[in-house]
Amino acid sequence: MRLLVVEDEEDLANWLLRALAQSGFVPDHVSDIRSARASVAATEYDAIVLDLRLPDTHGLVWLRELREAGNATPVLVLTAQGGLDDRVRGLNLGADDFLTKPFALAELEARLSALGRRGRGVRSTRAQYGRLVFDSETRSFSLDGELLSLTPRERAALAALVQRFGKPMTKSQLFEKVFELQSDAGPDAIEVVMHRLRKKLADSGVQIHTVRGLGYLLKAGDERSADELASPGPSA
Structure with a gap:
């Protein structure tokens, strides 16, 4: 899924590009609307991640330009906390989804995947792993039809593992998807x-x-690895 990330905060942009690429997305990055216009003119994207407070033009001004020009590329808008006015204006101007900063990377990825499915006219599907069912549209998990109670960080971690079912993820990769960029949690918090x-x-x-x-x-079956048996893990 090819993405255009329009974000002028360098640390946030670098974090997004690295993590999205690790998850199989193909992200391009620009830091202002002038460059975004040029990128969209030259490349067909599956979705756009659009910050609003940009140095040359407000993101919603460009969103209006896109829609008036007939460009229907799905746009996910990044908003500051409490940006209700921006969300209302964005919906009226043609935004497809919103995400409030700070956010968990797993939620951004799930929302982008959902936008991609809608753009291709593909209905959302539910994936089952053993008795565990993952609804990728709502980002919810259930066991035997009963909703599994998870904290936001647990849900983000499990969603990341499900997306790479049977393939390992490093602690640092999981940390990036579970904890926000500004989090003061230590690297071992993922344990x-x-x-x-x-x-x-x-x-x-x-x-x-x-x-x-x-x-x-994440793997099917109930057997534990030798490493896991040797390590009891931290107390809850």
Whole structure:
């Protein structure tokens, strides 16, 4: 899925580009509307991630230009906390979705995937892993039809593992998807999230395995890895 990220905050942009690329997206980045106009003229994108407070032109001004020109590329707008006016104006001007800063990367990825499916006319599907069902449209998990109670960080971690089912993710990759860029959590905080998720996934038909030197992976079956058996994990 090819994306255009229009964001002038350098740290946020670098974080987004690195993490989105790791998840299989193909992101291009520009930091102002002048460059965004040129990129859209030269490349067909599946979706646009648009910040509003840009140095040369307000994002909603460009959004209006896009829609008036007949460009129907899905646009996900990044808004500051409490930006209700921006959200209302954006909807009226043709925005497809909104995400409030700060945000979890897993939520951004899920929303972008949903926009891509809508753009292709593909209906949302539910994926099942053992007894665990993941609804990619609502980003919810259920066991035997019952909603699985998860914290936002647990949900973000499990969504990231589901998207790479059977393939390992490093601690740093998971940390980027679970914790916001400005989070003051330490790098080992992801271990606490994994420990709690393991308990909630008991008897679900899937398990989170620890792979020495590689990180964590979600896998079918109830067997635990040797590394996991050797490490009891942090207390909840």
